[in-house]
Amino acid sequence: MKITSQKLFDKVVQTIDKISSKDKIAIFYDGDSDGICAFTLLRKILERLNKSIAIVSHEFHGNVQFTQKHLTVWREQGISHIITLDLPVDHVKENFTFLKDFKTIIIDHHPSRNKPEKKNIILFKPEFFTDMENPSFYCTTKIVYDVMSKLVDINDLTWIALTGLIADYCWKDWEAFLKEGFKKYKIAWKDNLWETDIGLLTKLISGAGAFDDKGEALNKCIQSMYNAENLKDALQKLAQFSIVNETVQNYVDHFEERAEKLNDDKLLILEVKTHYKIVSPISTAVHTSGKFPKSFILVIQTSGEFVKLSARTPEQWDANKILQECVKGFEQANGGGHARASGGKVLKKDYPEFKKRLIEILR
Numbered sequence: 085m086k087i088t089s090q091k092l093f094d095k096v097v098q099t100i101d102k103i104s105s106k107d108k109i110a111i112f113y114d115g116d117s118d119g120i121c122a123f124t125l126l127r128k129i130l131e132r133l134n135k136s137i138a139i140v141s142h143e144f145h146g147n148v149q150f151t152q153k154h155l156t157v158w159r160e161q162g163i164s165h166i167i168t169l170d171l172p173v174d175h176v177k178e179n180f181t182f183l184k185d186f187k188t189i190i191i192d193h194h195p196s197r198n199k200p201e202k203k204n205i206i207l208f209k210p211e212f213f214t215d216m217e218n219p220s221f222y223c224t225t226k227i228v229y230d231v232m233s234k235l236v237d238i239n240d241l242t243w244i245a246l247t248g249l250i251a252d253y254c255w256k257d258w259e260a261f262l263k264e265g266f267k268k269y270k271i272a273w274k275d276n277l278w279e280t281d282i283g284l285l286t287k288l289i290s291g292a293g294a295f296d297d298k299g300e301a302l303n304k305c306i307q308s309m310y311n312a313e314n315l316k317d318a319l320q321k322l323a324q325f326s327i328v329n330e331t332v333q334n335y336v337d338h339f340e341e342r343a344e345k346l347n348d349d350k351l352l353i354l355e356v357k358t359h360y361k362i363v364s365p366i367s368t369a370v371h372t373s374g375k376f377p378k379s380f381i382l383v384i385q386t387s388g389e390f391v392k393l394s395a396r397t398p399e400q401w402d403a404n405k406i407l408q409e410c411v412k413g414f415e416q417a418n419g420g421g422h423a424r425a426s427g428g429k430v431l432k433k434d435y436p437e438f439k440k441r442l443i444e445i446l447r
């Protein structure tokens with residue numbers, strides 16, 4: 085990977101460097117493994133640099149919609165800087181209007197849709213500063229790690245960068261970095277990185293997010309990640325969430341017999357019935373198992389009025405585009421993410437039509 089815009093990279097480093105002790109930062113981050121690792125890193129490092137964080141929030145996932153309410157709170161609290169992590173803030177153009185009076189850095193690796201016009205908003209995505217063929221594989225955690233390592237020694241935090249990379253399946257593009265990191269922590273290398281200690285940590289983080297308890301477990305997990313002094317400590321602190329992994333593993337082990345097979349096995353759909361929110365960990369695990377290299381994998385779960393969707397695809401399809409296409413025109417629906425891994429939701433009543441469209445596209 086080559087940096088193609090050192091100027092943009094340096095601008096982000098300088099903007100963070102220039103935050104004074106009087107400034108106040110608001111951080112919004114995705115509550116998935118990459119987002120949480122990115123946030124943990126950023127929080128720890130900003131504190132090392134004596135910069136003050138006034139607001140943190142993981143209220144958004146998948147799509148971001150700032151409102152007048154946010155603006156009011158930012159003004160009341162005297163926020164000067166807003167940093168967003170792993171969130172496609174640019175997908176909703178109106179967000180730029182709410183951010184226009186704040187120094188903003190959008191650190192994200194989802195394909196861009198809109199560009200900010202104002203100079204105080206920096207849209208920092210690998211598609212704008214690297215030559216990567218698939219910029220999605222430069223995960224948010226690694227971007228934060230690379231930027232912040234220019235400002236202070238963060239050698240003791242490499243394990244968090246490794247965790248973010250494995251969580252978002254960015255294995256191929258960062259093999260040298262991963263191998264060096266594994267050596268440093270004396271962790272045995274495996275071709276399936278999910279089966280390593282760091283793989284386990286990513287599963288425990290997504291496990292915490294799977295509890296249907298209004299985010300209580302997830303918040304506990306986020307605090308534990310922050311308090312953890314090293315990888316071993318993090319694994320111990322998060323072990324309490326391993327129950328979810330057993331449920332995930334059960335679905336993965338029985339995927340073949342339980343999945344609905346369509347279009348000559350080009351499309352495999354598994355419906356999950358549990359109170360854990362686990363469509364994404366299951367689809368990831370099935371995809372990375374390598375057992376279905378030619379299938380579009382869709383895992384669905386009914387939750388309230390919605391059907392939640394998680395898709396994983398081999399090279400020949402772009403799940404981001406396909407899901408966007410399949411949810412077009414549906415109320416309260418969304419779909420998209422990355423080419424290999426995407427998610428979304430549709431109202432229950434729209435699911436049959438969604439499925440019909442998907443079958444049609446994958447013919």
Ligand SMILES: [Mn+2]
Pocket residue numbers: 118119170193223224252
């Ligand atoms: Mn991510």
